[in-house]
Amino acid sequence: MLKRFCWSLLLLFSQFAVAQNKTPDEFLGFPLGSKFAFHHQIVDYIKLLQSQNTDRVKLVQYGSSNEGRPLMVAFISSAENIANLEKIRTNHLKSIKLLDGKPDAATPPIVWMSYNVHGNESVSANTSMKVIYELLNKQNALTQDFLKNMVVMIDPCINPDGYDRYSQWYNRVQNATPDVTPFGLEHDEPWPGGRFNHYLFDLNRDWAWQTQKETKERIVLYNQWMPHFHADFHEMGHTRSYYFPPAARPFHKDVTAWQRQFNDLIGEYCRKYFDKNNWAYFTRYNYDLFYPSYGDTWPTVNGAIGVTYEQGGGGRAGLGIERKDEHDTLTLASRISHHYATSLATLEAVLSQKERIVSEMIKFHEDAVNAPAGSFKTYIVKAKGNEERIRSFGEWMTRQGFVYGIAGKTASTKGTELTTLNEQSFKIENNDLLISAYQPKSNLLRILFEPKPVLEDSVTYDVTSWGLAYLYGLKAYGLKEKLVPATYQAEKIENPIPATSPYAYLAQWSEVEHAAFLADLLKNGILVKSSNVPFDINKATYEAGTLIIPKKGNENLAFDKLVTSIATKHFVKLTPVQTGYVSNGADFGSDYIVSLKAPKVVAVTGDGISPTAIGAIWHYFEQQIGYPVTLVNGSRLSTLPWNEIDVLILPDGKYSDIINDKHLEALQNWIRNGGKLIAMERATDAFVGKQGFNLTKKFTDKKKDSDTFKKYGDQEREDAGDTSPGSMFQVTMDTTHPLSFGCGKEYFTLVRDAYEMDYLKDGWNVGYLTETGYKAGFVGNKMTGKLKNTLVMGVQDMGRGHVVYLLDDPVFRSMLYNGKILFSNAVFR
Template sequence: MRLLKLTFFLFFFTLTQGQEIKSPSEFLGYNLGEKFTRHHQVVDYFEYLSRSSELIKMIPYGLTNESRKLNLVFLSNENNLNNLELIRKSHLQNTGLIKGPKNNNIVVIWLSYNIHGNESSSTEASMKTAYEIIKNNKKWLDDAIIILDPCVNPDGRDRYVNFYKQSRSFPNDTKSFSREHHEPWQNGRTNHYIFDLNRDWAWLTQIESQQRIKMYNKWLPHVHVDFHEQSINNPYYFAPAAEPLHEKITSFQKKFQNDLAKNHAKYFDKNGWLYFTKQTFDLLYPSYGDSYPMFLGSIGMTYEQAGGGRAGLGIINDNYQLLTLKERIEHHFTTSISTIEFSIKNKSVLNENFQKFFFDKKRKFKFYILEGNSDILNSLSKFLSKHEINSSNILKKQNIKGYDYQKEKNITRTITPNSLVISTDQVKGKLAEILLEPKAKLNDSLTYDITAWSLPYAYGLKAIASNEKIDFKSFENIKVFENNINNNSYGYGFNWKSFEDSKFLASLLKEKVLVRFNKKKLINNKNAWDLGSIFILKGDNNHIKETLVSTVDSIAKKFNRTLIEINSGYSDSGVDLGSQDVKMIKKLNVGIIGGSGVSPYNYGEIWYFFEKQLKYPVTQIPEDKLSEALKSINTLILPNGSYSLFKSKEKIKLLIEWIKSGGKIISIGRSIDMLAKNKIFTINKKSNDLKKDPLISYNKSKRNNISNNITGSIYKVNTDPSHFLNYGLDFYYTLKLSADSYEFLEKGHNAGYLSENAQPSSGFVGSNVKDFQKNSLVFGEQKLGKGSIIYFVDNPLFRGFWYSGKILFSNALFFR
């Protein structure tokens, strides 16, 4: 019997080894480009390759929000794949992350496909690329570790593929106006929470980014390519990138992009394919899939194929040309192979310059020192650690000379112990410098994204950049939690200072704990309570009398909150705790309007804020269900956008009555314009009559238009500390994403505004709109009956990384 089993095993092994490995088309049962391949089928094919060939290994690295698999596919020779960990460590010796001799043993190439789900041809191309390497280019694998991420955004891809399969005609309709070429409102570009994953490399808000960066940090490839699609009318784009390029990008990185482009051009020229370079796609913003790798020594590049969500299986573009999925796949396949081929040929020069990048110690500043609330410092340190950027603490009080972020000039300032210090003399010091720098150098104002992102401004921290010698120690998570709750206390309180406090409060409210806040300062039991401090009083919570202490204690431990014991409602000075100026926080029932005309990005930011950051329930409301929804909510969020909500007189009347009876609206960005059209809302948009030069040349018109825009600039906001929107904020910097400007509220509270002297602290502002921002509202409140409207001219939740904006938004939710 044993002999029979052994014979069968040897026969089966010999049979499988002798079989030809199936191409993607053979495995799937259709030719690539005839259909879209769902994500699970892509995973099945790579699992099949891993079983069938000793040259490929698939390693899972996580799951998406919708539980789809995230995988990396490694291609190399059998010996290399059996020694991946040794090779990885040897490679990282070239960075200084691991001690050991420098070497040029191998080149690491990482190709990322389909980060935008509806830019779908590249995942198809990834299967063809892997098969081609195994079948016809095995010799390459002696000198390379090739890493493929076949689908960075599976949730978005399947959303698009499912839409297309459900909507397409048979045969497919190539007319551009047909249904199959027009996705619904939440299209396939983004992930589950409607975040653009190609803007999240640096901020790491999304689960896909968080899991991917752990693997990326393990490998730090020499070359990284991010595959995309663009307008159906555009030829293929490959690097070199357009200006502006961040000043930290090296001359070698620029040269290699150019040399590689010539290799691509050779293949494209042979086939008569159109392409362009050095236009549109710049390398300034640090959170792209091409720029972020650049700042970690890689040759980071974007490749853009015509197509996107409109293209389907085929479409006639505006040039009357048929663009097919087969053609799109072939183009991405070609640049994939060309990139691998050229990188392997240049293994030695890539390694040499990779080493130079990491061992180059030239920095504009040696240290960044940040001061502020311990929660916020801890949060920033934790964020930086995800990028493997080390933080430290000031060892002792000392005077430091450097560039002060708030004063925007060089000064000498006294720095206190436990301030956060980030040294740029570390392996990832260049990346640290780019994320923390007060102002990015801009050598061209015509850019693809925001021009300012400085983390000290985003986190609302005092900061100084210095070249002085600083005494510091290893970072310690500054202790916040210390509780010994007494059952006999009158109540408990804590000062409102951080977004961690917001999460604690949200959890208390979910557990039906009634909570108050003070609108006037007071001193109670020798403790000074700032405006917006939180009080949990036993007298308010008789409905949970038996479990109050244990509930509060448990939640405080979960969030590491220190509660201060209160023994009496009688204050040493200021109002008593029973005063009408110590208000109860009402039960919060929140809804958010979604649908056509609403900015899907801002909608996703709000949705994500509630579900994943604040962890408080929010109801998603289709616009046509608003009337029904108003019966069960008391707070309505209007995301940025221009939608039809206020075209119906009945809905306007219903909404106004709802506000007057106690409802609260939080209006963001362009949604304010809808309110401004009705006189009952007292906000007015400023008019900027820009006169265009009728004789300006056509070639200069696009560049001239930038003078009328703001591309993500940072302004310091004048704030009214007595207003609840500013509770817990020592100061606030806003990120302006457009030139829209609004008058001060004549009937309302201008809680945050730009003054007569307002100037951007960082980022580009067009010359024609710079003065237009002066004397303008940033955020404020209008009361209407028993309710109110909160206006946010700028989006405080932009891309989920503006930390102080989360405090501001929490204030709008909880206080009034």
């Protein structure tokens, strides 16, 4: 009897032990909020909770960061829901027409909460542990009600590389007792900071464009679940309080009435927590719902309720920072409390509308399939001559979840050309891409194709123009009638070795893969040439910039096998020719045919340099064309072995402490001896008016006296009048200059600032803005004049070398397809 009693007691204690999850404090060995947990500790804690709650938690690794850290989502719900998780998912996708068939049961709301998309906004990842713990706390009736009625998805850290960059730095420099002095070392985060991912991209601007590894892998899972609600947790400057919805204007015009209504509802639930605790907050200011590539807007245009939460703090706040104006010290613990409160408020709001949030999303997608909004019911993208670009565009559309195909036949029709907005007659050809608006993601499709978004307010947070025809440099049309696509299959590129070894292979130059192909050839020691003029051969016309890979000079290689295999790898179609004679243009032995060498490329990084600018360059070389780039700290510029460098890239940044007069003299000597300097955006300021450099500012009229009288209350709008937060312009190009080769007849760019540079008096004005360049997006009234008749891209010859001035960043966020080709020209030509 005693033995049986002991076993019962042991069983009772073991059940109690399993039922009691470890708190974050117990697991970490320190109170949550007293120190930053490392990413692996957060992951290990969630793994522990899963092992103790296998019936209520399913942890999924959906990818890994560039530095190899796991990207995880924890599914948390009732035991019944977790057991039926796949059925819930498929029923949901069927209900919104993203899977064939009809659902056989109602679907609970699916709520995805994303923490720490910006690495140094580190309260978020730490908060996620507390949220998950409380969701699994069986003593909490409210959270158990959440699990019974919804599926909660928690991504504890979207950007683990940035998060650990910040937390490792902070944990190294923090005092034993946190120093709350604002100018202390632990509030002075070193360059580049933890905000960005490994390649220094802002992942919160990448939802639509999906250029980064982390984003691509996350969106795969997102599209497999299509949550009803997505919450994105952030931090802002430490002097501010807390932001939660309602969002600020402008709203994109296609944000639905229901989404706007729920935006207000979220605010009501958040206010209950904040008012009860006397916490400061603000709404309807600064954070809008316009640009469709954020963690709130991209889910919104996919039919979800998307919201942003912003806690005052950020990288400067550390574990605690004094705020004299507020008479308080902002601590990590208090920041965690605030994000924890809005996490619960989110789930409470969803619970209060659990049936409607599901039914509204079903309606959103049913309307998209049956009666899509907007005047265009079909989009046609011209394919001829852009086959590789179409391949890239198709891959991007697949990642978005769009359904598309080809026309499958020829026809004459009318449509609106999406860069000019002119209705015109044109011919649909068999292989043109055809995208019907009658599909579940029709709203996202329409918004991303949008050539001229309607802006209801001039004060905006980010880019105000993004039309796909502009970004991809493709000729596209919107049609008012419904057309049904035929099946699309990307052309399989093969380059068989010719029976007779050719005189040379020819390859077009108009795609990013062509640049990757060139990079691969050069890395393999293959001699590559290029024509600086168009030419005709064998009754075919080739544009200037065409690559010529001659047999002569490559005899010591397995020439045919190597060239054809590299071309096939990069989807490049080769044309073998048996002669160097052309019927029109320049023969292959003429001075117009130039050799392209494998340059040693160096790019400047470090203090003063824009992290995102150097990050875009770094990513372009390593991940897009696969060519080596050496990054050097700007402080070492004077000690570089100039004779070993062919190309020096100066990204956007402040160079006043990096380049002095002695540096300018050394740079000029290097350039005259054959070096190439590429100066981008604000880096060009270092050369304005300097002897030997031909860059000058435009003449600007002085302000009129009346301009000095303005109202204090109008300050924000007055400031907006002197901005261009990413507006679309068409650049007038000198298409005969090698810098423009392969960019087509129309080149568009996202203008984000006015550098007011005059045309080069002694140099090549390759790209410039005229009075008719504006296409779409917000441009302030004071900015308009600055963006007329101004240089955008120029080249100055200097001895045997060149200076390339790029006043607009062609690889900005990796968004502009033609920009990457232009940048390739700057580097290799």
